[in-house]
Amino acid sequence: MDVLANRTLFVFLLTAIGLIALPHSNHLPSPLVIFFFIILIWRFIGIWYQRWLPGKILLYALTFTGLALLYQQHLGWLGRDPGTSLFMTALSLKLMEVKRQRDIYLIAYLAFIVAASQFLYEQSMFMAAYIVFVCSVLLAAMVMINSRHANIKASLKKAMTILMQALPLTLIIFVFFPRVEAPRWLLFEDPNRAMTGLKDSMEPGSISDLGLSDELAFRVKFTGTIPPVASLYWRGPVFSYTDGKRWTQGRHQGSGMTPSVSEFNGDVYRYTLLMEPQDKPWVYALDMPSEFSDELFQNADYQMLTRKAPDKRSEYQLTSSLLYNTGQLQEDEWVKNTQMPGAASPKIRRLIADLQSGTLSTEQFVGNIMRHFREERFSYTLRPPLMENNPVETFLFETRTGFCSHYAAAFVYLMRAANVPARVVTGYQGGTLNEVGGFLEIRQADAHAWAEVWIKGRGWVRYDPTAAVAPERIDQTSYFQQQFGYELAQLVPRRNLQGSFEWLKTTRELWRSLDYSWQRWVINYHSANQLKFLASLGISGLNKMIYWLIAGIAVFTAVLSGYLFRQRQKPKDKALQLYARFCKKMAATGLVIRAGEGPQDYAGRIKSVSPELAGPVDRITGLFIRYRYGKKPSGKDLSLLKAAISELRIKKGYSVKGKSRSHF
């Protein structure tokens, strides 16, 4: 078929491309997205009005516009965002210039790249299913190019068949293909892209889904012993001002003020901190740093800052003590850390009165709050519901579910409402020990938020309300358990559920467990996990991995080709099967049906050679023709045919050839 003039094909292809590019509109600069879709719609119109398509000069102008937009929006070419935009723009421009069949293939391939780049932004199960669906549409377009008629249904069916048959092989390769971590220099990081890392504000109610990135934040190498995991709090930005929803660092925060720590106690830990590139000058020191190298300085909230450019990987020497006393609180510090967005509601005041009753010290009050969290069925989740209005109250009395920021914010709010100075500290908690290198790796997923309360005589004291709810968040060392352990805790069905919505909850729990598996087995199936998983199957080492990969591919090929071949051998047509049996019987006489010989011609030939077979042969041929070519094939004819063929007896040793030869 004339591929270039086929409208169905173009409608199909352009729809597929539109579907592929659609999710990109979320994260690419809108001028580029608009440019893309204008060209796509233009091309759509061009299917019916060929002359409206741009000429040579206009095409050059479009190309120039596209490149200029790209440059203006990204100020560079390398990296995830500019790369994706580049491919999108190239795809759209190529759409305008389809002269040969080759161009259509190029468009399809560019579309595959754009589809793959989608995964650099989102890795949910839905996105994966969506992309696979869209790719099958693209494949169907490719099938269409190679068919004589643009038959959408047949093309889709063929594409789906191929896709389904390819899936088992995909899984084999996915499991066994050795994952090697890319060296850092290969990551063409875009300097203008917002890097992941902690933010300079916190708004727990507005986040309904905390991203779990296993991207490395920094590494720490201790010169001596490593402190217990539960005490590994890496201090980041401190938030002391809140408007009720949002927590920020506050106005007086500045580098000019010299923080004071009156005394350090206990063991001293010396370590080297290797920060990954980030966009803020924050250095995450172990609480509480006592000595540090010259390029670092500490702000009034004891947060470490660097004078070096933060977008390069850099190394710092620090010394910290786990026990410390920050001493007295200044007057303005007191004011700053008891700031409230407004008067607390009666409900909160009642709760505070409850928790405060009978307590003699701040420590006892804190203990009561922690017990409240623990005993009042608060739960930890990474996917809390949105709490747009009055997040603290909603969290404390209604949803009672959230992650570290929710707990830290609510805790600090309660303390302040009771006129105790308190603030939120963010940073990282824990870390994974890299046993080969002997250093700790702290990843973005280790991000955490906790609280500090000022207590007379002890200074700022750290309290972690999350630990009260999900102690495993703090204690356990395994990276995966840390990431997902609390999610698993959620999966255990609760026995005392009430109401008729139980099935809904079950569904939700099922979904969570599915999502967990997805995260665990697909998204995070990186080198370490692959090695661990394969080792549990007894496959260790790169060599064995490759042997298994090859063996898997071989087995798959054998099974699939066996399936395809068997399918070809077996005619679905029952009448034809029966007729084949008849031919086989007749072949014993020496009269083999010739290729292309019709049943009637064959029957004629048999009769001319051995007239005594005329009766049964005529009957069989007649029935076969009536059943297979007649207007209304009846099952009765089929059974008659079957019977007639079974009854046909060819005498042993009877050979037409031998008989005819005897004449000569």
Add this chain to the structure above:
Amino acid sequence: MNSLSLKDRFRFSRFFRGEKPVDGPIELNQRRIFILPSAPGFGFVILIFLLLLISFVYNNNLAYLLTFLLASIFFVTILHSYQSLSGLVLQQGHSAPVFAGEDAAFEVLIYNQTATARTQVQLSLESTLSLDMAPFSNSQVRLQTRTSQRGWHYANTITCFSFYPLGLFRAWSPLRFNLKTLVYPKPWQYPLPLPQTLSGAAISGNTKRGVDDFAGVQTYYPGASIKSIHWKAFAKQQGLLVKQYSGTQGSELWLDYEETSGSVEDRLSQLCRWVLDAEQQGLIYGLTVPGIRLPPDHGKTHQLKCLEALALF
């Protein structure tokens, strides 16, 4: 099918020219079908490597998954490419003689005696044509080829190929049949009066049957013209008789090689023109070329015999 020797098996020509020509039907099987990536197929490999690089750099497992999916599709497509041709049976058909310069058409029969429908099976000789085949169906195609020389015209390698399903692979099978067609000399294209030959009288002896003067009757013989049957005698129940005429010397036409001029091919062309004209005018004509002498006669069979003699001269 008989087995190939190891030397023949790896003979390079087998992949493009095909095996030795055969008479019978050829089934396309693993011995006959070759598969290699097409240009878009090589492009697809580059695409897979590019995606692999992206997945590697960003350490992104879903991108890996898509890459592996495309690689698996590439792999699975090899089997589907094979399936697009395997099991087809091709057989040579008839081919009508043509005049030199015309297109000869070789007839090829294709049988799909399998449950698999075939999409866009392509056959090429000099030009390419494509066809779809339903399960358990037969087709017949005519492959055109230009002829320039008289004589036997042998069909070259017929290539049966397919890019189905994705165009990433070309599965092909070079086939050689003992397929030949007769090419007659090109008829002389300028007006050329028939020769007023007398020379025939001396050579032709007693077989001077003509259409002019009534010479008597003879019992019916097969092939006698219906016009020459003596119907009156038949009505009188004298049996089926055929009227005999003795033609004048001028009307008995001898087409003689010696009476033409020019090169051999020109002469044959002229003779060809005469044969066609004579037959069209209903004359009785004989043909003499060096070494061949066809006694005067008329009718389609005679004409074909004459043309064949000219073609193979």
